[in-house]
Amino acid sequence: MILSPELIILDVGQGNCTLLRNTEGNILIDCPSGSTLMETLEELKIQQISHLLISHADKDHIGGVSTLLRSDDISVQCVHINSELQRQGIVWDDLMSSLTYARKKRAVKIIPQLTTSTTDSLNTGEVEVKVLAPVPELAVKGGAGAADQYGNQLNSNSMSAVIGFYHKSHGVAIAAGDLDQIGLDNLLQEEINLKADILIFPHHGGRPGAGNNGIEFTKKLCSLVQPKLVIFSNGRGHYDHPFKEIVDTVISTVPNVHVLCTQLSRNCSPIALTHLPNHLDSLPAKGKSNNSSCGGTVVVKINGQNTTYTPQAINHKNFITTQVSTPLCN
Numbered sequence: 082m083i084l085s086p087e088l089i090i091l092d093v094g095q096g097n098c099t100l101l102r103n104t105e106g107n108i109l110i111d112c113p114s115g116s117t118l119m120e121t122l123e124e125l126k127i128q129q130i131s132h133l134l135i136s137h138a139d140k141d142h143i144g145g146v147s148t149l150l151r152s153d154d155i156s157v158q159c160v161h162i163n164s165e166l167q168r169q170g171i172v173w174d175d176l177m178s179s180l181t182y183a184r185k186k187r188a189v190k191i192i193p194q195l196t197t198s199t200t201d202s203l204n205t206g207e208v209e210v211k212v213l214a215p216v217p218e219l220a221v222k223g224g225a226g227a228a229d230q231y232g233n234q235l236n237s238n239s240m241s242a243v244i245g246f247y248h249k250s251h252g253v254a255i256a257a258g259d260l261d262q263i264g265l266d267n268l269l270q271e272e273i274n275l276k277a278d279i280l281i282f283p284h285h286g287g288r289p290g291a292g293n294n295g296i297e298f299t300k301k302l303c304s305l306v307q308p309k310l311v312i313f314s315n316g317r318g319h320y321d322h323p324f325k326e327i328v329d330t331v332i333s334t335v336p337n338v339h340v341l342c343t344q345l346s347r348n349c350s351p352i353a354l355t356h357l358p359n360h361l362d363s364l365p366a367k368g369k370s371n372n373s374s375c376g377g378t379v380v381v382k383i384n385g386q387n388t389t390y391t392p393q394a395i396n397h398k399n400f401i402t403t404q405v406s407t408p409l410c411n
Contacts, residue, residue: 086208088246088254088381090281092343092366093117093327094373095316096141099256099281101246105205106131110244110256114144120365121154121378125132130155131205134195134212135162136242136258137225140172142296144283147179150189153296157183159202163215163240165227180283195242196220197271207248208383214243214260214268229267238283238290239263245277249385252277255306261289262298269305278383278388280308282331285315286323296330303334310339310390316351317344317373328409339394340410341376344368349375349401349408356405 091099096113100121109130110120122128131151136142160180165173182409183189190197196217205211219229225237233239241258256274260268260283268275280303286294303311311331315322325348331340343366345354354372361369361377368374376397381390401408 084375086206086248086383087385089121089364090120090312090314090343090379090381091121092118092368092376092378093314094344095285095319095322096144097136097256097258097281097314100137101205101208102127102208103208103210106211108132108134108203108205110134111136111258112145112149113141114148115367116162117365117367117378118145118160119148119152119155124364128155130157130227131159132203133157133160133364134242134244135160136256137163137237137240138165138168138173138176139237139259142258144172145257147175150179150183157187157189159190159192161192161199163195163220163224163242164240165191165225165237165240166223168237184264194220197232206337208253209247209248211245212242213245213255213273214264214271215240216267216271229263231266233263234387235263236261239267241283243268245262246383248383248388251385251388253383253388254279254281254380254381256281257283259283259304263372265289265298265302275305276307278308279310279312280306280388281312282323282327284322285320285328286313287320288324288327289340295324295327299327299330300334303331303338306340310341310394311335312376312379315342315344315346317368322346323409325409332410337400341379341392341397342410343376343378345375345405346409350367350405352406358400360392360400362391366406
């Protein structure tokens, strides 16, 4: 156990992975493929995960679950995931096989629901972890593939879990998964205070659904959260994330915000870096292997209103100003 809680947003490339080191246990949100997570757990000497929360079953959120659940070095106690009746494919089949293995061989509890009702079971110390969306009624109706109370067709992104982190009654961070417009509209019906220092932006800075340019979605989400730091968990060269209009809207909505991408987008620098930036945290980051980290892995030292994080804004912004040719965030 640790005395001071930390939230670690890992540079896993194109994907999401957030680790809460709470004072009485560890919670992991999403688990993509690659070695970064396992290297981080090894470096931090973490051998037990109290809860694995799977926001939704896209590959860049579940691709590494099999490795984690079958590891002899890590014990996972509970896995929380919403049903996805229409989900198919090799990655999904591998997830199902791994969940069966974990339940039978490792006595892992598999809980087929991750909704606002899950919150009460996630007490692992000083930091309060809240599932802000979806509500249990949507899971009861069938989740992805069903319709919400307004007749809107739900998909995996509409049902993507949104996780909030709170300390000393202060909103520290929101991990928005791959929340889309329908999911956001349903979240707003709950009339929750969404203000938080840090927003892990959905879709890696891409558009929240077909036919949606993302500008109004971004404006509404950022107006509600009012973040000091917006993180785009992106991979260099993947879909050109984050999109310029998304970054522009973040900055116009919250003018003093610090925008940080885990990896250096090609929109910001067509040419790769020749050396590793010196502002990065020491923890593993996927981009370190080929000098593509921009903000890299972000480590948040949680202390209510006095929460801090590395890399510090001043150091990251100095790197952007001096070494990045066409930064979207500047």
